[in-house]
Amino acid sequence: MHPADDTFAAALVEQLPADTLRRAEPRYLEEPRGKWRGLSQWVALPRTTQEVSTILKACNAARVGVVPYGGGTGLVAGQVSTDGAALILSLERMTAIMGVYPQENAAVVQAGAILADVQAAAAEADRLFPLSLASEGSARIGGLLSTNAGGVNTLRYGNARDQVLGLEAVLPDGQIWNGLKRLRKDNTGYDLRHLLMGAEGTLGVITTAALKLQPRPAVTGTALLTVASPQAALDLLSLARTQIGDGISAFELMHRMGFDFLRETLPDIRQPWESPPEWAVLIELGLGRDQSPQEALETLFAESFEAGLVSDGLIAQSAQQAQDFWNIREHIPEGNKRIGSISSQDISLPLSAIPEFIATAGPALAKLGDFRINCFGHVGDGNLHYNVFPAQGRSRTDYNVSDAVKTCVHDLTDSFGGSVSAEHGLGRLKVGDLERYGDPAKLAAMRAIKAALDPNGIMNPGAVLSS
Amino acid sequence: MHPADDTFAAALVEQLPADTLRRAEPRYLEEPRGKWRGLSQWVALPRTTQEVSTILKACNAARVGVVPYGGGTGLVAGQVSTDGAALILSLERMTAIMGVYPQENAAVVQAGAILADVQAAAAEADRLFPLSLASEGSARIGGLLSTNAGGVNTLRYGNARDQVLGLEAVLPDGQIWNGLKRLRKDNTGYDLRHLLMGAEGTLGVITTAALKLQPRPAVTGTALLTVASPQAALDLLSLARTQIGDGISAFELMHRMGFDFLRETLPDIRQPWESPPEWAVLIELGLGRDQSPQEALETLFAESFEAGLVSDGLIAQSAQQAQDFWNIREHIPEGNKRIGSISSQDISLPLSAIPEFIATAGPALAKLGDFRINCFGHVGDGNLHYNVFPAQGRSRTDYNVSDAVKTCVHDLTDSFGGSVSAEHGLGRLKVGDLERYGDPAKLAAMRAIKAALDPNGIMNPGAVLSS
Numbered sequence: 001m002h003p004a005d006d007t008f009a010a011a012l013v014e015q016l017p018a019d020t021l022r023r024a025e026p027r028y029l030e031e032p033r034g035k036w037r038g039l040s041q042w043v044a045l046p047r048t049t050q051e052v053s054t055i056l057k058a059c060n061a062a063r064v065g066v067v068p069y070g071g072g073t074g075l076v077a078g079q080v081s082t083d084g085a086a087l088i089l090s091l092e093r094m095t096a097i098m099g100v101y102p103q104e105n106a107a108v109v110q111a112g113a114i115l116a117d118v119q120a121a122a123a124e125a126d127r128l129f130p131l132s133l134a135s136e137g138s139a140r141i142g143g144l145l146s147t148n149a150g151g152v153n154t155l156r157y158g159n160a161r162d163q164v165l166g167l168e169a170v171l172p173d174g175q176i177w178n179g180l181k182r183l184r185k186d187n188t189g190y191d192l193r194h195l196l197m198g199a200e201g202t203l204g205v206i207t208t209a210a211l212k213l214q215p216r217p218a219v220t221g222t223a224l225l226t227v228a229s230p231q232a233a234l235d236l237l238s239l240a241r242t243q244i245g246d247g248i249s250a251f252e253l254m255h256r257m258g259f260d261f262l263r264e265t266l267p268d269i270r271q272p273w274e275s276p277p278e279w280a281v282l283i284e285l286g287l288g289r290d291q292s293p294q295e296a297l298e299t300l301f302a303e304s305f306e307a308g309l310v311s312d313g314l315i316a317q318s319a320q321q322a323q324d325f326w327n328i329r330e331h332i333p334e335g336n337k338r339i340g341s342i343s344s345q346d347i348s349l350p351l352s353a354i355p356e357f358i359a360t361a362g363p364a365l366a367k368l369g370d371f372r373i374n375c376f377g378h379v380g381d382g383n384l385h386y387n388v389f390p391a392q393g394r395s396r397t398d399y400n401v402s403d404a405v406k407t408c409v410h411d412l413t414d415s416f417g418g419s420v421s422a423e424h425g426l427g428r429l430k431v432g433d434l435e436r437y438g439d440p441a442k443l444a445a446m447r448a449i450k451a452a453l454d455p456n457g458i459m460n461p462g463a464v465l466s467s
Numbered sequence: 468m469h470p471a472d473d474t475f476a477a478a479l480v481e482q483l484p485a486d487t488l489r490r491a492e493p494r495y496l497e498e499p500r501g502k503w504r505g506l507s508q509w510v511a512l513p514r515t516t517q518e519v520s521t522i523l524k525a526c527n528a529a530r531v532g533v534v535p536y537g538g539g540t541g542l543v544a545g546q547v548s549t550d551g552a553a554l555i556l557s558l559e560r561m562t563a564i565m566g567v568y569p570q571e572n573a574a575v576v577q578a579g580a581i582l583a584d585v586q587a588a589a590a591e592a593d594r595l596f597p598l599s600l601a602s603e604g605s606a607r608i609g610g611l612l613s614t615n616a617g618g619v620n621t622l623r624y625g626n627a628r629d630q631v632l633g634l635e636a637v638l639p640d641g642q643i644w645n646g647l648k649r650l651r652k653d654n655t656g657y658d659l660r661h662l663l664m665g666a667e668g669t670l671g672v673i674t675t676a677a678l679k680l681q682p683r684p685a686v687t688g689t690a691l692l693t694v695a696s697p698q699a700a701l702d703l704l705s706l707a708r709t710q711i712g713d714g715i716s717a718f719e720l721m722h723r724m725g726f727d728f729l730r731e732t733l734p735d736i737r738q739p740w741e742s743p744p745e746w747a748v749l750i751e752l753g754l755g756r757d758q759s760p761q762e763a764l765e766t767l768f769a770e771s772f773e774a775g776l777v778s779d780g781l782i783a784q785s786a787q788q789a790q791d792f793w794n795i796r797e798h799i800p801e802g803n804k805r806i807g808s809i810s811s812q813d814i815s816l817p818l819s820a821i822p823e824f825i826a827t828a829g830p831a832l833a834k835l836g837d838f839r840i841n842c843f844g845h846v847g848d849g850n851l852h853y854n855v856f857p858a859q860g861r862s863r864t865d866y867n868v869s870d871a872v873k874t875c876v877h878d879l880t881d882s883f884g885g886s887v888s889a890e891h892g893l894g895r896l897k898v899g900d901l902e903r904y905g906d907p908a909k910l911a912a913m914r915a916i917k918a919a920l921d922p923n924g925i926m927n928p929g930a931v932l933s934s
Contacts, residue, residue, distance in 0.1 A: 002913050006600075035822060073840070085891065101819055103702075103705055103818055103820075104817055104818040104819050104849075105817075105818075108819070108904075110860070116748060126709075147654065148654050148658075150652050150654075154651060154652060155651075158629075159651075159652060160834055161658070161661075162625075162629070167625070170682060171831065171908055171912060175907075175908040175911065176908060177906055177908035177909050177912065178906050178908070179909060181817075181884055181885075182817040182818075182884065183815045183816070183849055183884075183885065183886050183889075184621060184622075184626075184815065184848035184849050184850070185617050185621060185815045185845075185848055185849065185850045185886065185890050186886035186888070186889065187614065187615050187617075187665060187886070187888045187890060187891065187892045187893070187899055188886055188887065188888050188893060188900075188904070188905060189665070189888065189893060189901055189909065189910075189913050189931060189932075190662060190665060190666055190670075190909075190912075190913045190916060190931075191615075191661045191662065191664070191665050192909055192912055192913075193661075194628075194658045194660075194661030194662070195657060195658065195661070195916075197658070197664055198654060198656070198657060198658045199657055203657075212715075215708040215709060215712055215713070217712060218709070218712070224604060233572055235570075238569070238570055241682040242593075242755075242756065243681060243755060243756050243757065244686060244713060244755045244757075245682055245685070245713075245714070245753075245754060245755030245758075246681075246712075246713040246753065246755075247713070251930035278810075286712075287712060288709075288710060288711050288712030288713075288714065289709065289710050289712075290711075290762075290763065290766065291712075291758065295757075296757065299757065313483065336816075346650045348650045348651065348653060349650070350568070350573070350648075350649040351568075351570060351572075351573075351649075352568055352571050352573055353572040361641070365515070378652075381651035381652055382571075382650055382651050382652065383651070383652045389696070394524050399789055408633070413651070417648055417649065417650075418648075418650065419648065419650050419652065419654070419655055420655065421653070421654045421655050421864040422614065422650075422652040422653065423652050423654060424652065424654065425654045426655060426656060430655075433655075434655055434656055436656060437655070437658060438642055439645050439646060440642075441638055441642040441643060441644035441645070442644050442646060442656065442657075443656075444642065445644065445657075445659055445920060446657045446659075447654050447659060448919040448920055449662075449916055449919055449920070451918055451919065452915040452918065452919035453912060453915055453916070464657075465655060465656075
């Protein structure tokens, strides 16, 4: 692999409109966790799919690596070139919302469109684009699809890959695949969409997407319920599904540790209790015009209280109160950050294994040291953020067990049939985890596909598969 | 490619338990439309994934083709070996429902399980497995997933591929991929599930699947509404979605021609009108415990009548009446069969293009001859079955335009951004259509993937890609 150095840039610049290539500013070399630093010297900022094609053709011919770049919000270092000086290919100029089709529940957007802008365009047409996550103000569609992002609405609407009808992409040799169909049923050969989604830019560059929209729930309701245990949270989810059907948009589990951290580090975040509960669930409903979420939540509370699942609870009485509840949930990661974790893991488990996993993981970790654990997340879809912190009064520099903690959590996750990367992807951070926990036949197939579609290995080298 | 002849069978039989290999009975050589006839001499009937692996290893070593075989219900000849004597690999002995996990909304089943049995196992656990189609009494899970089958519930729940959490499969070289995870979020590398699904057995054999289940709608409602036009049907769907949200399970468009054919060929099928309407919609709701589908349908009828979309309608007052309505819809294909079509196409279109497509296709076809057209289908997801018949009193043998009709319908579909294979797949029937209408970059990528995963081309040779 050759570096995207000044010589290469000088040749490429001839093939592109003015100002398409720039020296890489520091922001292209950083990632949110501050643990990796990219070595790229140049960034390409194409305005059209054709320009993306020109760039990939040149890189492929010159054996120069390319790192596709969206909003730069990824948490696993998929967006930085660390073991070479690959060209950063940023989609930030391709941000058009090309069409919204309310009657079809569809929209076509370029890969550089920011998630919040896509959500807004859908809302303007009285539709919902349901993908929703903390970084939605800066994350871009291309990156979200390439990493198959998750978020809070997966329970109801699925992951990023489930929001896609069609894609346009540039393959590693520069060929443009026009698969931009707005169809719900299309059985004409291998599904390249799903192969590119989740490949984290290692098989090509998504340039445009035809997205599914959803009917916008006419009325919403939010409640914060104190549950007896993780098992009670799952029983509550079952009960809610029987009662309310598909109308549950989010179902988040939170632990007391998260509330304590918030109180300590972000005291302005309003918390509705004197003494925080051990476990709480945030539930959000989105229902049709003629339904009452308030009534549904009241019935759910009454029945779950009766069944001993829920001991206390608040049903939001205003949009402000609903926002306050969400504010707690959304600030938990910031609280964690301010406390400073020893190890943070994004895992998923079969739903029924969650209670036993949580019961087992604490004692297993206790053998490695004295920790505080904040386990929370999108429990409705089995996704836990399992974060381990120093004991009260101690600092993480007192500990030297970060790897051991990670391995302990991952081994346990794997033994319960879970995944060591639920919604964040592999990037560069978890290449070794795939080798450790991945199925050998799958790994062999992945390598064969990578070699077939990107024989020169130019696409995001070092991400997903070791190069 | 070598044939699976007696010499090969004699060698393979040594590696397998008694009675795993049999001479291919006629049923393995036929397909429902009676247009293709397989040449296979031998069928393998493995009992375990390990045996499937043994068989594929032997075939791969000997360069012998393998045709994976489910329920044999496919309509595009994907299940018959016509240009060689490939080994039929039937999953009919691997039918176990291995586990049902109601709290997870998941089930694990072997590939040979019949769809109706999976539906029943889900219902027994008070859950819904939503995939539903005419052949559900004989179609098997492995075939349904490999062909990404559609059906009547796609609008609400998606296609077959959307029902899958994890897969176990045997790859062409005999390696077993264990990807049988019951996870909603798992971002650990390329999505092999979605690559195998829709590949129609050309990249490996699905042996077991972890499936999503859904909460079972507590209450259902069915209505048969007379709509003014296809456009009115789409406007009705929009209105229904705004009003009812996600609760619409099916939304089927039917044309008068279908009712006329039924009256002529199957007069025992009860029809609720004296003179059939030009266009009608069958709508089914499935709602939560505290909702009333009856009320929702009444409101929908009142509002759509007011808006001039619907001129008449019946809301089923009993399960029997709902069944009668569905009976009409489900017998339309049989009525078509008895009349005898010149050409039957399974197409899909962007929803908003449907009215113009229908308005354009009739006059375009009229230039080729005097036809009767029955256009019906899962309009909620853009899937039309577009069937062309001889004029009243004439026979299809009077016509010699079957290919011209097909090309006319397909060209028009393609020009509207549609798909020439919506839910049936490509099989052997539509290999040429993929070459004609498929994107060249996609085709090149498909060929590269096929060569990478199945370098000897043993998997379902002649299906999907020309061999």
